[in-house]
Structures are given as C-alpha cells and as structure tokens.
Amino acid sequence: MNLFEKIFNYQMISRLEESGVVALTSHERTWLKSVLKHPAAEEAFAAETLAKLRGLLEEEADLETDSLVTEKAKSPDKQVYHPLLRPLRRFMRERQGIRLSYRIRNGRTMESQSGIPYKLEYSMVKKEWYLLWYHLRNRMYMATKLGSILELEAEAPADGVYEEITAKLDQSVGLRKESSVIEVVRTYNRELSRILYAFSCFEKEVSYDDENDLYRIRLTYMREDAEYILSKIRFLGMRVKVVEGRHLRWRMADSSARALARYGDEPEENGGTSPDAEMEKHIETPKASAPGS
Known part of the structure; x- marks a missing residue:
C-alpha cells in the first residue's frame, strides 16, 4: 500500500x-x-x-469518463445545490432570525412567517434539501423543503431569543439521537473508504485498534434514520458487523431469523444438496470415445 x-x-x-x-x-x-x-x-x-x-486547478488533468462510463435511464436530480443554501447558512452564522413565505402540501401559501433557522438537512431518500426551523408564533419545530420556500429574508430576533430557542432545540434533538458502533471485518480493511462512503451523510468517528488491526465506526444519527442505516449495513454484507447499538443489533438478528425461516429448510428437503448440484445430476457427461474410433 x-x-x-x-x-x-x-x-x-x-x-x-x-x-x-x-x-x-x-x-x-x-x-x-x-x-x-x-x-x-x-x-x-x-x-x-x-x-x-x-x-x-487549471494545470490538473481532466477527468475523462466519456469512454469509461455510460449513463442510462437516470432519474433526474431534484436538487444538486439549492440557491437558498448560501443565504440560510449566512443567517445561521450571524445568528439571525428569518421571515419566509412557503407552500404547504394542500397548495396553500403561508406568508410572512417569522422563525429561527436551526439546521439544514439533505434527505437521501427524497433527494431534497430541508430547512429545520422554529416557528415563533405557533411555537412549533418545522421541517420545510427548500423547494417550497417562495420568499426568504433575514429578520433580527429579540435579544436572547436566538440563543434560547437553539438551546431548546439542541436538547430536543439530542433526545432523538442514537449511537451505534460498526466494526469493519478485518479481511475488508482495504475497503474502508467504500464503507465510510456508505455512511457519509451521518456523524461518525473512526477509531483504529493497532494491536488487533480493527477499525470501528461510531455513528450518531436520528432515530428515524435507523432503517436507512440498516439498509446500508445489509448492502455492505460480510464487510461489517454491528457491535454496539441495541436496536440495530436486534433488527439485524430479527431480519436474519426471518430469512432463515423462509429459506433455511430448503436444502434439508433436498437432502442437503444445493439446487446447482441437483441440476448437475441431470446433465449428461459426454463419454470418452475409444482409441482409434
């Protein structure tokens, strides 16, 4: 290496x-x-x-993909980068409030709503950006698609309001967070970059055990994202195993038990022979011809 x-x-x-x-x-x-x-x-x-x-980067080589990659039947990207991301990040950095107008599911428009921006999130499932914010008048924690925001401007909050609201939201979000540890099976250490990429949208810390040559990834995530993480773990297969995290371990054991209940008895019905071996029995092996024939 x-x-x-x-x-x-x-x-x-x-x-x-x-x-x-x-x-x-x-x-x-x-x-x-x-x-x-x-x-x-x-x-x-x-x-x-x-x-x-x-x-x-002018002197760097160009990435030539035309001759290597063919893109077929790709679903259109909804939002690669939304133009509201930069102003919203600036408002949060400057600890500003916001006044926004946005469209809700039934088509109605909510106009001139005051709030405190809290966080920007990208949904890997819906492929869209969301603004997490606190509605000052309704006293509600909101999640609004950036694509649904029609107007946005900064608004100076009252003294101490921004700090008070964000502290409450930090506490509320903290109660919904969970943490699990995923261990990389040593045989697949060279695939660490691929494994980390699978969890790239979550908070993570990687530790390395020199004595045992083991990598461990501690993931921190929202409770509602657990199923998405499980899908990534199943995708990685034998490369990883969950060593900490009661819920993830239970869900992996439960799905494994269900799979074994559905498929585990089939080999025994055939006398322990795999379907491929059964097929080979019915394939006639050509007989060797006699010398001189």
Whole structure:
C-alpha cells in the first residue's frame, strides 16, 4: 500500500487532521476540477471563489469518463445545490432570525412567517434539501423543503431569543439521537473508504485498534434514520458487523431469523444438496470415445 495515498490510510488522515494539515491527492484535485464544471457550481460558490479554484486547478488533468462510463435511464436530480443554501447558512452564522413565505402540501401559501433557522438537512431518500426551523408564533419545530420556500429574508430576533430557542432545540434533538458502533471485518480493511462512503451523510468517528488491526465506526444519527442505516449495513454484507447499538443489533438478528425461516429448510428437503448440484445430476457427461474410433 502506498503510504502517501491518504484515501486508503485512515491513520494518516487522522494525524493530518490533528496537526491542521489537509493533503489532497491528484485524484481528488481532478475530481474537484470536474465538479466545478457542473452548472450547480455557479450557485454553490461565490464568483471570486469559483474563479480562484478554477485557476488553481487549471494545470490538473481532466477527468475523462466519456469512454469509461455510460449513463442510462437516470432519474433526474431534484436538487444538486439549492440557491437558498448560501443565504440560510449566512443567517445561521450571524445568528439571525428569518421571515419566509412557503407552500404547504394542500397548495396553500403561508406568508410572512417569522422563525429561527436551526439546521439544514439533505434527505437521501427524497433527494431534497430541508430547512429545520422554529416557528415563533405557533411555537412549533418545522421541517420545510427548500423547494417550497417562495420568499426568504433575514429578520433580527429579540435579544436572547436566538440563543434560547437553539438551546431548546439542541436538547430536543439530542433526545432523538442514537449511537451505534460498526466494526469493519478485518479481511475488508482495504475497503474502508467504500464503507465510510456508505455512511457519509451521518456523524461518525473512526477509531483504529493497532494491536488487533480493527477499525470501528461510531455513528450518531436520528432515530428515524435507523432503517436507512440498516439498509446500508445489509448492502455492505460480510464487510461489517454491528457491535454496539441495541436496536440495530436486534433488527439485524430479527431480519436474519426471518430469512432463515423462509429459506433455511430448503436444502434439508433436498437432502442437503444445493439446487446447482441437483441440476448437475441431470446433465449428461459426454463419454470418452475409444482409441482409434
């Protein structure tokens, strides 16, 4: 393994982060150059930032995918990058309130609603961005699609209101959070980057046990995202196992028991012979011809 290829070396990543150093591989620079060519880059970056990044990457090789990848029957992306993300992040950074008009499910429009922005989330299932915010008049925790927001502007909250509301929301969200530990089976250590990518949209901490050569990933997630995480664990198959997290362990054991109840007895009915072996019995093996025939 190339020790300078940080994509496959978590120990190097963690040590670089501790020292405040960021190392980029040539693959990452090439990938970034291709990303900056996407139309959404114009909305994702300020004009001067985009021009500077493109200038720095001008000498990098282009990512040639036309001859390698063929895209077929792809569902359209709803939101690659929404233009409201930048102003909302600025409002939260400056601890500003918001006044917004938005459309609800029945088609009605709620106009000039005051609130406190709390967090921006991307739904991996619905492929859409959401604003999590507190409705000041109704005293409710809201989740609104950015695509449903019609108008948005900053609004100065009363003294201490922003801090009070966000503290309450932190406490409320904290009660809905769960944590589990997923261990990478040692045989698949080289696939760590792929495994981490599967959980890329969740808070995680990776620890490495030098003595046993084991990676462990501690995931922190909202309770309602547990089923999505389970689907990723099943997708990874033999590469990982859940070592902490009562709910995830129980759900994996339950789904395994159900699968065994449905399929586990079939081999015994055939005398322990697999279906492939049964088929081979009925295939006639050509007889060897006699010498000279």
